[in-house]
Amino acid sequence: MLKRRIYDDEHEMFRRTVRAWAEKEVFPFAEDWREAGCVSREVWKKAGDEGFLCMFAEEKYGGLGLQDFRYDMILCEEIGPFEPGLFIGLHNRVVGPYLHKVASVEQRDRFMPGVVSGETILAIAMTEPDTGSDLAAIRTRAVDMGDHWLLNGTKTFISNGILAGLVLVAARTNPEASHEVGLFWVEDGTPGFTRGRNLKKVGLESQDTAELFFDNVKVPKANVLGDPRGGFRTMMTNLAEERLIGSVGFMARAEHAFKITRDFILQRRAFGRPIGTFQNSRFKMASMRTELDAGWALVDHCVREHLEGVLSAEMAAEVKLFSSEVEGRVVDECLQLHGGAGYMDEYQISRHYRDARISRIYAGTSEIMREIIGRGLGLDERAQR
Numbered sequence: 001m002l003k004r005r006i007y008d009d010e011h012e013m014f015r016r017t018v019r020a021w022a023e024k025e026v027f028p029f030a031e032d033w034r035e036a037g038c039v040s041r042e043v044w045k046k047a048g049d050e051g052f053l054c055m056f057a058e059e060k061y062g063g064l065g066l067q068d069f070r071y072d073m074i075l076c077e078e079i080g081p082f083e084p085g086l087f088i089g090l091h092n093r094v095v096g097p098y099l100h101k102v103a104s105v106e107q108r109d110r111f112m113p114g115v116v117s118g119e120t121i122l123a124i125a126m127t128e129p130d131t132g133s134d135l136a137a138i139r140t141r142a143v144d145m146g147d148h149w150l151l152n153g154t155k156t157f158i159s160n161g162i163l164a165g166l167v168l169v170a171a172r173t174n175p176e177a178s179h180e181v182g183l184f185w186v187e188d189g190t191p192g193f194t195r196g197r198n199l200k201k202v203g204l205e206s207q208d209t210a211e212l213f214f215d216n217v218k219v220p221k222a223n224v225l226g227d228p229r230g231g232f233r234t235m236m237t238n239l240a241e242e243r244l245i246g247s248v249g250f251m252a253r254a255e256h257a258f259k260i261t262r263d264f265i266l267q268r269r270a271f272g273r274p275i276g277t278f279q280n281s282r283f284k285m286a287s288m289r290t291e292l293d294a295g296w297a298l299v300d301h302c303v304r305e306h307l308e309g310v311l312s313a314e315m316a317a318e319v320k321l322f323s324s325e326v327e328g329r330v331v332d333e334c335l336q337l338h339g340g341a342g343y344m345d346e347y348q349i350s351r352h353y354r355d356a357r358i359s360r361i362y363a364g365t366s367e368i369m370r371e372i373i374g375r376g377l378g379l380d381e382r383a384q385r
């Protein structure tokens with residue numbers, strides 16, 4: 001089994017703190033949140049009290065000034081497999097960085113304190129009913145009205161969509177040029193901004209995934225993130241970090257599926273012996289162990305590159321592709337090893353199986369990851385000329 005060398009003693013101390021906190025404040029409520037289709041607002045505030053939200057934020061906002069990505073990995077590893085709907089990773093490492101790195105000082109002054117305390121939950125809205133992979137085809141439109149932008153459109157499948165107090169919305173700012181997209185902070189309560197259903201899903205039952213509607217929403221100029229025509233480049237820059245934190249979560253769930261399956265097959269008996277002692281089980285577990293170790297090695301390599309600021313879009317696509325595909329294979333094999341019990345909701349493996357299905361789809365599908373990697377190899381249309 002691979003010995004990961006990415007963490008030092010301080011990280012492990014933090015891991016113990018997170019585990020103890022989650023055992024008290026998160027896991028006992030997981031079943032209720034599944035029923036409700038949403039985690040509680042209180043748990044976000046408690047995470048904020050603990051200092052777990054946007055740890056990179058400056059102290060004047062209540063943050064810790066802690067840039068080290070590995071602390072967010074630990075939150076993902078320790079919470080994700082057991083409470084998959086609490087999307088702290090999305091808040092901290094997908095949307096949070098836009099506020100921390102791209103937003104104006106005035107925007108940070110206004111929004112960051114609530115984001116760090118857990119009062120304001122973050123979401124990002126790119127996908128629309130007619131387009132997801134093809135981001136350049138979005139139809140949501142922002143028109144410059146002089147003293148404000150007028151936003152119209154519909155977004156869907158938005159994580160944290162019901163609870164979010166602040167949504168970063170991608171909208172076209174020039175109907176003639178598909179790549180001219182702006183990013184706009186839309187605050188809860190802004191007239192014309194409404195939410196649709198909390199969408200029912202295959203898995204991730206406690207995650208609030210929603211449709212969002214923007215009907216003549218007046219967005220103040222002060223809420224534009226960066227260049228209103230340069231949002232595309234900003235999103236592309238941030239996607240590497242999004243794919244990396246996602247990969248950590250995928251591997252953590254796969255690792256946990258492997259662990260509970262090992263326990264299960266040692267205890268469950270058939271034909272007079274533990275099923276784990278059949279050669280088939282042993283070989284399956286051995287193959288999975290090897291895939292998990294390869295996945296962690298790739299994740300940790302990419303984390304080191306990210307810490308050095310050199311993680312490329314292609315490597316981020318590779319790690320997202322590989323970790324999500326490994327996760328898919330592992331949860332499937334693990335469920336099989338559980339037999340009929342694996343199909344029962346009360347067995348955790350059935351939930352991992354359902355929760356894991358999204359990993360190959362969101363944050364860019366496996367097909368889009370292959371496109372990015374392939375283009376990096378010079379194998380796109382331009383190579384034909």
Ligand SMILES: Cc1cc2nc3c(=O)[nH]c(=O)nc-3n(C[C@H](O)[C@H](O)[C@H](O)COP(=O)(O)OP(=O)(O)OC[C@H]3O[C@@H](n4cnc5c(N)ncnc54)[C@H](O)[C@@H]3O)c2cc1C
Binds near residue numbers: 124126134362368371
């Ligand atoms: C639970 C959940 C949470 C989500 N959270 C968010 C969120 O917070 N914010 C947000 O903006 N979005 C979110 N999404 C949307 C998600 O990112 C998109 O669903 C995803 O990018 C795929 O887009 P699509 O659904 O439109 O599929 P499509 O783009 O229609 O793709 C359908 C199929 O066609 C394939 N395909 C598309 N283009 C190509 C191509 N060029 N080559 C080969 N195959 C291709 C795809 O790989 C896929 O298999 C979420 C989705 C889900 C289900």
